[in-house]
Amino acid sequence: MRYTPKSELDQRVAKLQALLKKQDIDGALIIQNADLFYFSGTIQQSHLFIPAEGKPLLMVKNTFERAVEESALDNIVYVDSLREILPTLQSHGFSGFKTLGFELDVLPANLYFRYQELFRPAKVVDASELIRTVRMIKSEYELEILREVNTVQAQLFPYISANISEGMSELKLAAMIEAFYREKGHPGLMRVRGFNTELHQQHVVSGSNTIPSYFWGAVGGRGVGPAYAQGASHKLIGRDEPVLVDIGFNVGGYSLDQTRIFCIGKLADHLTQAYQVAIEIIEQIKQMAKPGVPCGKLHELARQIADASPFANHFTGYPNQLTFCGHGIGLEQDELPVIGYKFKTPLEPGMVFALEPKFTFPDGAVGIENTYLVTQDGLETLTVFDEGIQYV
Known part of the structure; x- marks a missing residue:
């Protein structure tokens, strides 16, 4: 305790x-x-x-x-x-x-x-x-907890690779992930601050289950019905399609945010190319992000890179696009700072935010999400795991 x-x-x-x-x-x-x-x-x-x-x-x-x-x-x-x-x-x-x-x-x-x-x-x-x-500014006590989160979270992705299979429903995969996490102490809930916003501990969508929803995220998902219209559905996971797992473990009330893409087989060229653009956005933002840089500048850079690619209309959602590509995290999933074009707040050491450049297409969503700590020298990655597409 x-x-x-x-x-x-x-x-x-x-x-x-x-x-x-x-x-x-x-x-x-x-x-x-x-x-x-x-x-x-x-x-x-x-x-x-x-x-x-x-x-x-x-x-x-x-x-x-x-x-x-x-x-x-x-x-x-x-x-x-x-x-x-x-x-x-x-x-x-x-x-x-x-x-x-x-x-x-x-x-x-x-x-x-x-x-x-x-x-x-x-x-x-x-x-x-x-x-x-x-x-918004995390203490050393909080950072110690957040680093502890990653030690458990990093165990999940190999577990998914070893257990995901063709023909498995998204809900089955989501249930397996929840069982894995619950046994390790996850409370099963994530806190969000927004009105009329429910958030489960994980977001699992595959292939064509990328339809927009009321959920204010780059990837919606059909969910199990109109009453809870987001995320995992009864859709069966197929070959050669992306399976997006957006996940966070929870220790002492604190969580990180992390997304990885899984695939049984091989992804289409437009999906792998869009994924590489997401990686480029991550890498260039990591070079820019220093104390004093306004949060809006990070979003502006992400938008510029996406606009220079063939996939500009699919960045942060399709057909509706978000005006941010990152958010603070800690006790809640939607803390300050916001990495969005309206936000002029300068980066400060101790800020923790999730950066999530994602591209959504009718046949699948790809992208990456990591959580970062702002230090005097730049960004420290708190969600350490292989950043490539996880082929099974």
């Missing part, structure tokens, strides 16, 4: 407090699970109050005993309802609020209105960008 050390929680809280002071926000109330875990070490049903100055207060409704066991914070108390939040804060010396920050990017509207009423006349403001900015 892994518990987040108090020294780690203290550092995270201090970073958020510095940003709260800078924005003249009296404090932040955190309830979203990923953020709650990041700052408190537990996801038991709670409100975590982080004041601009002073020690944080974790107010737990369910389950108090587990929260005390899991969290290294000093101040943990039980509360029975939302109505007790303000009196509890006041009893611990927190009052006279002018502004309170909430995770308004994910907070349901009905809760937003309740908090407005509960804390009136304080102004409810959005602290989600501040929270995500703190989480």
Whole structure:
């Protein structure tokens, strides 16, 4: 069992407090699970109050005993309802609020209105960008966990090569992957921040199962039906077609993102050529990516390379193309930074992001995805495995 050390929680809280002071926000109330875990070490049903100055207060409704066991914070108390939040804060010396920050990017509207009423006349403001900015830079503790992820993740691809077979359904392969990972401790879930976005631990599509879906990714997939319309389907895996496996193992809540292409037989020329363009994008971005380079410049370079190839219309999706080719990752699959044309955020040491140049065609999807750490000298690859097409 892994518990987040108090020294780690203290550092995270201090970073958020510095940003709260800078924005003249009296404090932040955190309830979203990923953020709650990041700052408190537990996801038991709670409100975590982080004041601009002073020690944080974790107010737990369910389950108090587990929260005390899991969290290294000093101040943990039980509360029975939302109505007790303000009196509890006041009893611990927190009052006279002018502004309170909430995770308004994910907070349901009905809760937003309740908090407005509960804390009136304080102004409810959005602290989600501040929270995500703190989480964007990974600590040595987090990097140690992420490197541990790769030690397990790298074992999966040889397992797939040894067990994939012609005539096997995508769902069968997906089930085998899940069994492999679950036995090694994967919780079976991945966290995402977006509204109406579900994400399984792996994305398996083969051949013509590349149809677009509601899922905001380069490769959709039919899924098992309209209710869950993405990813693996009942389609049988055939010869001479790409099998795209987009996967992440999870250790202590943290995951990496990695994609490799498998093939039983031989791929068509346009698919192998497009794959080489993806490799070129990866290599050139690795040369450019240094601290201070805006994230948008990386996407611009990827787009230039794709546009110079015969496959420009298939880059990051077909027929609809995405406006990004990479995303931050850690506790959630869609963290900051975003490698997209709108994002001017400069790279900083400690950022971790997945870069995924992919090309989607009616007869298959090809590409590669690795997760990288930004260091003072450039990028360190965290997902280490053979980057060629995995022929079986």
